[in-house]
Amino acid sequence: MPLSRREFTRLATLGALTTAAGGGALLGTPSPALAANAAYAFGYFKETQDQSGDSYALHLAVSTDGLSWRPLNQNNPVATPTAGTQGLRDPFILRKQDGTFVVLATDLKGRIFNLNNQYLHVWDSPDLRSFTGYRRIRMHGLNTHTWAPTAFWVPARNEYAIVYSANNGQDVFMVNYTSDFRTVSANQVYFSPGYPVLDADIVADGSTFYMYYKNLNDGLLYGARSSTGNPNSYSTYTSGLRQGSAIEAPLLIKNNTGSGWRLWGDSFSPVNNDYYAWSTGNIGGNAWTPLGQRDFTPPLNAKHGSIVGITSAEYDGLVTRWGLPAWVRLKSYNFPDRFVRHADNIGRIDAYPFDPHQDQLWRMVPGLADSAAVSFESVNFPGRFLRHSDYAIRLDASDGTATFRGDATFTRVAGLADSTWSSFRSYNVPDRYLRHSGYVLRIDPLSASASATDRQDATFRVC
Template identity: 40%
Template sequence: MPRILTRVSTVLATLVLVLTGLSAPASALDPFTGYLMAHFTGESARGEQIYLAHSKDGRTWTDLNAGGPVLLSTVGTQGVRDPAIVRSPNGDKYWIIATDLRIAGGTSWGDASTRGSKSLVVWESTNLVTWSAPRLINVAGGISGAGDAWAPEAIWNPATNDYVIYWATNSPLNGVTKHRIWYVRTSDFRTVTAPQLYIDRGSGQGIIDTQIVEVANSLGGYRYYRASADGQITIEGANSILGSWTRIGDLRHLGISNGATGGNVVEGPMWAQTNGQNEWHLWLDQYATGRGYMPVRSTNLGSTANFATRGDYSLGGTRKRHGSILNLTAAEESRVLAKWGPNAVLNRIQSYNNQTRYVRHSNFDVRIDANVSPAQDAQFRVVPGLANSSGYVSFESVNYPGHYLRHYAYDGVLAADDGTATFAADATFKQVAGLADGSWASFQSYNYPTRYLRHYNYLLRVDPISTATERADATFRVTS
């Protein structure tokens, strides 16, 4: 991807000893035991969506959800890039914010930067594993001549008791059109203040990627450090997020730049602190050579002299483009791995009277088929009911996360959760003893309790059940 068309950098959570840019105060969180990376993979059909990877040491990464996306955008351009994970100060709420952009949909980079979306895509969660439907938040609409809103980041600002969202917008200012960094403030990632200019490098130098990390005890002389792709990979320090910043240096002595001095040309700086240590890695995307992220190590961000490259790392099986790394507590790590890790429970729903056939989605219709390919089309996560979690269940697709089996005009379909009460009710079922065989199961509609899930001509429906054939059609077994 061209250097000026990059995504944004990411945010991390803090540590017990050191806070990162998106994180909560160390005192509010348990010790960190692992790491979570959110990223996208590129301009493939589903590459511009939210992917996750996990690491125990911060350098060796394993793809989650078998390398598939974990969140899909159904709003705006229906694609996202540059995700950043944000944790609340108390560790009780999380957000993912991302660029609303899908180049794979046929949009040119020129159109995307001059006539693109001025909104960001936002997901919200209370546990890191169950996420809201995506929504749009307009951050750049108030910027005169704005062409886009790219590479968002966010950080809690104790000085104002809210979050600072910052991103890049291409717009004219003082006779020069280029990407500059702007910011808004928010307390809920729904309503925002008017956009303000944050970083302008002057002359014709644009800037898209920048990320801030917070360091406890002001190790190195500053409370906050900022890495920006602005021709170099520039490191700056400050003692307040919205105050003045001091240039510390760049990485040209390592043969690394953002194009101004050649060498290894990189973008998308992404901070991560090593759990329990005064050690940081600044991950840089080697986009010019297509080699993906590389880590640069530092034990004192107050000077670039100690920054050093390292080769003992592995990024897993998927290509990882601009993302965000969150330091995980043991409880967070356990939840994430239980849902998306290699040992996560994935279910199939077997037909009672056609036992070679399983419930699957095909072009978002739901039916029962044998020899399902790809196999993930017949895999679901059985989760607590969206409308009622007590004694009810919902079926979330594995390869279309955020999409659930629901009835629509009594027809069974796979659809994206739109966050409405109607959707939740249509996608919720009570698991009862099988109508044809009590050792199997049947699924009673939550909002039409006289109706049950059944197949008819192999298509799934919710119907009243009275005959022996209908009882057999409405009987299933949840298997692994």
């Protein structure tokens, strides 16, 4: 759950910006007036299984812990390209040396990838609340793609490096250098290890540059490092990583607190899970621990994005400017890839993605029978609520009766399996709790002696 402004103020202290300012790190000495990062912003584009929710524009989400994400602007775009293909993929957000931001993105709209494009989209932003100076910059004159940009400051050059995926006979990473993200140096090969590669993300920790990438030969993610960040100076130091059946788009971020790191990977296809993640306490080692889907919730329908650290004031400014969602999702505790949804007017939990994706979106409103409790109104069928009928959960329109209002009202309590999650007790049958059984929702009695499985079935994360 988001922290309050008071909690943010307590957490935020004046100091240098973390070196993990998002997929491309901030190096050198930042302005001493800038506050320490206390939260995170996530930039992404969207795709859904049936393409109904596809959006090839810049979207933003925020998080206080870097794990549970809430989309801004009701998951609608905050910036849309107006030149080139008029669509973007792979947006990358970099905090520059002056504390402001620049956004880079692939100039590509849709799912057809045989279009060779020499340009990247670029925006400037002081605070991610507005995006100005929109332009495209030409990166090369080759007949190839310009995909998945990442950028970082190179102190030895007093310039930024922009690294991206391209093909010069083999899939490699190219680099151009710039001081203003308007004019760039001639392109050159940045990393060509002898096998095809895709999707670099580069972050510096101290004097070491870390690059994570996909090896197209085996489909795994690897980490490489360099003491200079210069072209062709990296040595791979990790074993291959993968969760799920396919993965790409590694995203490396240092935690705002402590020395830990997280590595994210996109599942490659919108018909699969959106993201996987790992954690480590030692970026220089070869020991990444997979995070379970219970541990994190990516932004809804997010694809191939980037994460940047933000201050408490920036977090508050983003929420004020764009707004948090007017809806929630309910994630199952013991089946964390499944979310509460309605299907044929039956309440159930299903593994996401599914269509229509809006079936899992709920307005959690004051309880129809008791404003201190809650009711769940469908977003795509407004006026219909989850209610129990013969103890089974249905999606029905209110008939205006006291019985319906009681059936559709639940008291939110600490999770029966985990107090940091939530459980929902029936208002008018108060010994019964909302739970799933065979993936179908119902209300059942749950006493203090209920089994661990029963308690888990009745525990959900509001996200």
